[in-house]
């Protein structure tokens with residue numbers, strides 16, 4: 102049967118057909134739908150892990166125990182999981198182990214543009230790179246086989262366009278991979294220096310040479326001969342862009358197995374073509390290799406290193422003026438700057454804190470709440486990576502003390518991020534001491550990436566009930582004094598303002614936990630259906646105080662303030678109106 106699948110759906114299908122038994126992930130664009138789709142196959146045990154390191158460690162244990170295991174994450178997730186990956190490279194596998202990294206050239210929803218292909222030579226593990234949905238499915242099966250044949254974890258590298266584009270995929274039956282026997286082998290599975298030293302030599306002298314040979318012979322790397330005046334070495338989505346621009350007016354070396362790169366094949370290809378181009382997104386990964394082989398080629402001299410490629414960009418970069426057939430799409434897309442949604446529970450606390458914004462430093466984190474930095478709320482000085490909302494705050498606070506700066510530090514972190522990498526920071530704050538304020542924004546879901554369950558929601562990926570990990574208990578258990586903890590409803594501005602004032606005035610570590618579910622959770626939307634706030638135009642003095650909460654449902658046009666149907670009646674605007682001009686469900690305050 103044939104089906105139109107996204108790359109992420111095809112990866113999930115490939116894992117199913119390959120007999121994968123264990124799949125773990127932490128959500129992150131553009132990888133999130135991989136596990137969501139895998140979890141629909143009952144044969145595979147799927148788990149949202151607390152973070153990517155945990156995901157890879159669980160999958161590594163499962164691989165050593167004998168099962169084909171898969172782990173998926175966004176590019177920055179691999180930084181978190183790098184620790185187990187580098188040592189699993191030494192230990193090798195029992196059941197196949199595939200590590201999917203979904204990179205984000207163009208940074209549609211990421212904080213950096215790192216090119217994770219560079220991880221493969223660094224960790225010395227094999228790497229596979231599909232270009233479309235069909236390859237996503239087929240290559241996952243190859244990846245498991247490569248992993249088992251060469252005793253290595255395999256990095257499976259995709260990018261946003263590969264993950265989210267759709268293509269036709271031929272579905273096949275699942276081939277059960279039986280759980281392999283586990284035999285105790287401490288020389289392989291316990292990486293103390295004596296064993297690691299042996300393993301490193303083995304990797305250099307045996308595994309990598311064998312993989313190099315494979316790279317030159319595998320059908321994952323293929324030459325497509327066309328006009329030999331132009332030769333293009335490329336991989337992933339760049340291959341499809343290059344084909345669109347050059348068609349059969351060029352020859353291609355299409356790389357699908359990208360570490361180790363196929364040296365013999367590259368030389369063979371380069372020898373036959375007149376001008377050699379390397380077309381790849383972001384870093385000159387292939388190009389550096391080709392140049393190091395002493396082969397002349399053109400790459401980043403013309404092709405941009407920053408951002409995504411597109412056929413248009415390649416055309417502009419390489420083709421002669423007269424060949425640049427170009428077309429423009431004449432649509433004026435209205436700008437939609439990201440903003441906290443109408444009814445977002447993060448708004449109340451940011452509004453309360455915004456009154457102190459000139460007197461504080463706020464270290465934010467990665468999640469919907471990063472948008473607290475946007476005007477008019479404007480709460481946010483720093484955001485680095487998941488977890489740093491607390492820890493960068495600790496560091497800033499230290500220097501504030503040394504420099505006698507009279508600025509309190511407020512660190513913000515979401516519930517999913519708290520479980521991911523905030524707990525260690527909180528412990529550090531207690532252990533090493535700080536008088537900062539930590540605000541944990543518990544909206545009962547991982548909202549930013551599309552509502553995945555997390556340890557605080559009481560449900561697992563397939564909707565079964567699980568124990569609900571309680572944030573307040575953790576905060577108490579690590580030693581934050583009870584009198585310095587407030588659990589508040591951020592829709593209640595009096596309570597929120599009071600907690601923020603107490604926190605600001607406290608001379609000790611202070612924790613505020615806001616508890617109110619994301620307004621977009623389906624059940625919550627259902628519950629709140631019909632609730633709304635409305636401006637009583639007779640009472641409205643157009644003071645625009647309500648606009649200062651930054652709610653996208655409220656607008657000021659033609660000298661009239663109005664609330665549109667995005668409103669779900671959170672009542673924050675009503676509470677800030679100095680003239681009681683906002684009604685809730687037709688009733689005044």
Ligand SMILES: Cc1ncc(C[n+]2csc(CCOP(=O)(O)OP(=O)(O)O)c2C)c(N)n1
Nearest residue numbers: 129178467468469515516517518547548549
């Ligand atoms: C290491 C890493 N993994 C995953 C992501 C993707 N990501 C961004 S924010 C976020 C979680 C946000 O959830 P939460 O902390 O609960 O805040 P919310 O968006 O619900 O306010 C995730 C998974 C990332 N940026 N970095």
